[in-house]
Amino acid sequence: MAAERRNYTTRIAKAKTLPPRRSAINLQRQAISDREGDLSRARLVVIQAPAGFGKTTAMMQLIDADQRSGNLVAWLTLEEADNDVTRFLRGFALALHNANPAAPMDSDHSRNADLADWIIATIEDAQQPTSIYFDNFEAVHNPVVLGLIQRGIQSLPPGSRAIIASRKQAELGLAKLRARGELIEFDASHLRFSSEEAAELINRALGSTLTASQHERLYRSTEGWAAALWLASMALRDKTDAETFIQSFSGSNAAVASYLAEDVLRGLSEELRQFLLRISVLDELTPELCDAVTRRRDSADLLTTLHQQGLFVQLEDEGQSNYSFHALFRDFLRTQLERQCSDADIADLHHRAAEAYLQRKRPIPALHHRFRSRDYTRAIALLQAHLPKLLDDGRLRLTLRLIDTLPGSVLAEHSYLQLVRAWCIAFTRGPNEALAIVSGIQAEKLDSNGRANLLVLQPMLLAMTDRIEESHTIALGVLPKIDGSHHFALSMLYQSLTQTSIILGEHDNARKYVDKIRGGSIKSGLFGAVLAESAEGLLDLMKGQLSQAITRLQHAMDTFASSREGDRRGITLAAIQLAEALYEAGKVDDALKLVDAYSPLVQEIGPADALISASVVHAKIVYEQDRNRAMELLLELEERGRILKLPRVVATARLQRANFWLAEGNDSGAEEQIRIAEQLFEWPDLNQCWYVANDYLTPEICRLRWMLRTGKVNTALPQLRDATREAERSQHNRRALKLRLLLAEAYQEDGQTNLARRTMGKALKMAHSEGFMRCLTEEGNNIAGLINDIQAGHDGGEDAPSLAPAEPAHAVGNVLNDPLTPKEMQVLSLLAEGLSNIAMAEKLFVSESTVRTHLRSINLKLDAKNRTEAVVIARRLKLVN
Template sequence: MHRKLTLISAPAGYGKTTLVCDWLADCGRPAAWLSLEQEDNEPARFITYMIAALQTIAENIGEGVLSVLHSPQPPPIKSILTAILHELAAIPFPFILVLDDYHAASPSEVDEAVAFLLDHLPHSMHLVLTTREDPAISLPRLRVRDQITELRAADMRFTLSEAEAFFNQVMELNLSKDHVTDFQSRTEGWAAGLRLAAISMQEERDADRLLQSFTGNHHFVLDYLVEEVLQRQSEDVQVFLLQTSLLDRLCGPLCDELIPEHGASGKDMLIELDRKNLFVIPLDKERRWYRYHHLFADILRRRLLESADEGLIAELHKRASFWYEQQGFEIESFRHAVEARDIERSARLLQGNGMPLHLRGAARVALDWLESLPAQELNARPALWVFYGSALLIAGKPTSIEPKLQAAEAVLEGVEQDAGVRDLIGWIAATRATLASLSLTDSSDVSELRLEAAEAAMQDSDREDKTDELVEFIAPVRKALVRDTEGIDLIMAQSRRALAYLQPDNLSARTASAWMLGVACQRRGIYAEALEAYNEVIANCRRINHRLMAIMAMIGIAQIQEAEGRTDLAAERYREALGLAGDLPHPAIEEARLDLERLRRVLEDGRKGDLLSPREIEVLELIAKGHSNREIAGKLFLALDTVKGHNRRIFEKLQVQRRTEAIARARELNLLMGTPKPH
């Protein structure tokens, strides 16, 4: 109350008027209330009604002003306001003036009058404005002077606890917390939306059924938003709202690309919509990106479909797709290309410049599109059959994959094997290797059931990308008891085929193939090939930023080193894997922690007096094999300076000056693998 102005600015239906009424009942001050309408946009009329409102708390106020105001030649508005202010200053008690629905009567003349009032407001008077759009008065100046309290949509939204109290205490609906959460999320805390949902519940009584239909197209919501919001806008604003509604996010340049013929710039329109509180929500502090309120977006999209022909809608999606691609947003570009039904563009974008989009978070949208295409379109583009199978894998649906791979092979049969075709053949092999890995079990008789069980387990997860679940199914086991040698042979054969055919830059497929080859070779006891495969996985994961698969590869290497009796190196690898894992929850990581603790005890008991650390021994062994510092850094994935540091410490501990001396001294101390033990 120590500030001059309270501004409550929010879209229609956020409870602005209700809030002020409730506040006034308890604030302890008399209040004059003026609800403005469209006709009150003429200054003389506005001042007349304001005086009438003020007379409810001071009966004789403004009587002389009213007679002058309606004379044939009234004085300037500022003179009239000055006279009113003198009378207001004489009121002996603090009071409040509320201008409700200020947006209905705010041309420049009324804004100027209110700004003048604020500049000269008596200390005893407090002004409250409720509005659907920010008034054209100097809000920044008021903020700097600490003369304004602002409440906006974010402050007015119902929280979960408030929504629960409204539904179950006020409306007595006895909804479960889950249902309340869903309605609060669907309405984004919009008071009118919650109210409309509660009214609908009184008729429907089936919360689950109502939730399915409660969108911007629900008849209560639709009627409210159309009548209270959309129809009140100018034709230009309506066109902008409708044609940009197909965007999930909006920014000025994107809107300009979408509607180049629109008079105002996209940036200016978004700023204006935000000022008018037209259900646009800023997504960043700089107000570059916005989105529409979900229910408002629903109604805009429906009306766009009803009012525009398919050609215009497809063109809008193409423009959005082009803009997103130019900005490097390939997934968004793909989504709009799909909506535009542009198969050629969608197919090109799906390939993703080296890593297909279904491997980068777009598995579901890719799969939905591929499922919608007729077989002849897929046959014309065999890569889509291959991506179809791969997308099913990422979506955790392995039982449906093999027919897609066979369809791809049928189309590719007899086609000249250029680099692109060879890459597709390699991808097919990589996908089959994964299927074989998922089917691997103690008995080949139940491998198909194992595949179905894996699919059922993966579908329990809400995550769209099931890569982590796939890794968990295929993770190396320190003591694997798999007797399905035929299955392991199939995994190795398909993985080797994949690595032979896949292009070097197809890192995602190569990494998966190397990973499965490493696991299969480890289970078969072919340790040298397994280590080579795991090291490729680690190197690739650094480039594609796949932490979990790198961790699993490190654990696999540690298990192999332990099986070979290289306890120090195994412990070091476990430590690296756990360091990279951090707090990541995973059964194999937990097992690795237990294995490391066990190895620590073994090392403490048997090798307390070791001269060199495990990593120093690893570096020394590579020195003995003739590798340069740079080659050692590459093999151990260390920085060159780190390798040089290891060299210095090795020389110091062995008390030598050069490499040849270090190797000779290490052999004397039996520090190198293959060194004969002294008799």
């Protein structure tokens, strides 16, 4: 079954990843030709217009321009099913593989993150720029998919671009690209045919010439609308009196298409007319499916006839005899079908289609047809039979769309579907909406398994809304009511209790819940293993055991990678926790890769800590080289917090903004942000409450830092001593490390030099032993002098670490402890030649932001403060000439 599913996915994706066949009438549009010279500087080309305006044809003309310039061309026709993240990424990956067969795609890629990594690497490593075409873009509305596309566009290397065709405005942050001059836009006004182009189209289609007056009247009637002109040309083929036909219609909207299509339909035989109407219920046209729906055996011949006559159907895959309707004509045919056939007859067509798909072991399209038939009894029975697989595969949006087609009166009779709907909404639209639904579900109408899942869902949702204590109390009350036979409910309850116990500081209890799963008392499988490792990795991180945290979290990720068919719940949280740990260790490239891949997956629903960590880590990484982008990320985080009603998220965005502004010398602005953050959220005692995202990003620490930088040392010093002692007492060691750095700075400012050095020495010893790097560099020049003193061999007290004074911190002799990667060596070589970031990006076919990321990593590994120092150190180590 799994092999069949993979083969089917590949076959369908292949048809989607090939540009449509060119029309025999290949007319070059002047509006497109006029902008071809601007393509080299464009990051995105948007073609937006209603149906039938020739968007796809315009893209084909742009493909010609790309091929002339040597760009690789990847094509993906989008559809509703591509709102499934996995399906979208697989289709996208296959499109890139078709464009660049030299980059072989590993068929074992099963995780979304692996596919995303492969896609990014393929585009960046290609020897030529890549142009990526997305047709029917309006079909995509999943914010996660849109987020992946938006981030991908932002990171395209020079010369590469995305081209999208859509009926509506694309939600891709167009204003920013427009302001940067990286956007080319075509709308209906650009795509309307000129009078001369319309005449050429009609003449080519008819093989004869209308009079100038007839051309002009036909052009005025259609207003240059491509679909209407094409339909008119088809209708005129069989008209002996062109003058009468041209006078018989007017207008430039869908009514023209309907009129013309109906005229063409009337000219067909009754057999072909009925065949077209009945197969219009299908979204894809194959001879086998058409035979099943129409109960014929000659659909292959009829489809060939329709295609050869240029009527209604277009060939998608010549080898497989797969066809499709133009959307405009399909809608027209369905309207005609509804007018001519009874509801019962149409329902019967959908039933036949569903049965055909089920025979081919394709339950998803079968479900769609069951629901379109409006025979809800049979539709619900089929849905319930496939619900376990749908939910296990994470097809939550699809499941929700199907359930939402049910009338309210029907849904009210099925409490279990209401429960499933709440579950789907929680992980697609957010927990607040799901909570409102849960309160209205009648538990007495559920079976024992349904009741167990309902009991567990409420504390889970409360935890997702950051109502930690309430969630924990309810979960403890629910625990005795769930027996071991309800494996899934019990595993989710233990997950909820693990997370809330960690946050509330009940770490022994957290480990107890983890051991319940890991010890095999419930059948949690892969999910339990990842939960155990990621939960303990989170604790290790906050307790300052960075190297162990990275090992645990990486193991959690690797556990998923080793199982292609395994349960993938929880992987996103583990990935973002790993990104934060890698960032702390100075491995910003690896951290950024994880953030780029997984951040879109938490933007819509949270939870709060994952949402904060992903955005703040990303902002910190890009801040040094692209301040505006960092500030945009914090604004986006603040907005997501408001939408999700998570005040801690909103407050934390302001705290990080305060840190940035304080580093820039905007003391008053920073203080205002801290004050607002203090008021936005009722902050608990964060020495007792272990929020991983607010481990040291707290109002208290931000305000203490602000006091130090604004000359209020006498006020800050006693508070810093108390806070440091409390953090160490509670074994909150990562926070203690940050506080000790600030305490050393305070002692230095207060003139207590020996205490400052001793305090800094203790902090450096911990940082050195565990590999903490970024928590030091974030404080910048304020502690640089103390660190240099200790590294230069000054007396830092008995706690001072032993660091070699003669070599950079990360080098011994001429060998780096953390060697440069091949790509970093290329960047370093170009840097030594004196090239700018833009010039390096163009030479390496990567984005400028990628170059900046490599430069940051080079500076860290060489212990250099700037580009010039990096080159000096590299020459001393004989890395470059």
